[in-house]
Amino acid sequence: MSAIVSYFAEQQPSTQWRDFLSALAQEFEAQLDAAQLRELMARVGERFAANHAVGECDSLDAFAAALNAIWRELDWGFVDLVETDDHLAIHHFCAPLAAFGPNSQAWTPGFLEGAYQYWLRELGASSVLALTQVAVDNPLALEFRLANEEADHRS
Incomplete structure (x- = not known):
């Protein structure tokens, strides 16, 4: 938690886009359902990642350093990568996605999911590996896991 406190101590979240993003989110939500919005945000994330090569x-340490350099430059929080026996966990802290408003939590993380999926594929991740968001208790953190999607279907 001290890393999060340190991050916020160094950053001042910009207010210049808050009302615009909130209105944009409201219009998006009036036109598309959460699944469509998440898919849209994933495509935006892919485009973003294509323009910000790692x-x-x-x-894994070099990948984390490259990601953190990108996020730090844009004041988009920071990432921690954790490799386990069956998946790679990507913990993204302090992403400014709340600027889209309180109803956007279901679809805005698609942006990060799309960006991470793109970068992982660029680095050679197999197409049988799927990146999915998992629930976490920390409201300032998002977690994505890269795992073999075929293994998830074997039970």
Whole structure:
């Protein structure tokens, strides 16, 4: 939690876009359902990632450093990568997605999901690996897991 406190101590969230993003989100929600909005945000995330290359990463630490350099430059929080026996966990802290308003939590994380999926594919992640968001207790954190989707269907 101290990393989150330190992050907010160094950053001042911009208010210049808050009302605009809230109105934009309200219009999006009037036109599309949450699944369609999440898909749209994932495509936006892919475009974003295509414009912000992580470069060559020969280790998980190098990948995390490249991601954090991108997010730090844009005041978009920070990421921690954790490798386990059956998945890679991507913990993204302090993303400014709340600027879209209180009803947007179901679809705005699609942006990060699309960006991370793009970068992982660029680094050679297999197409049988799927990136999905998982629920966490921390309201300032999002977690995505890269795991073998075929293994999830074997029970």
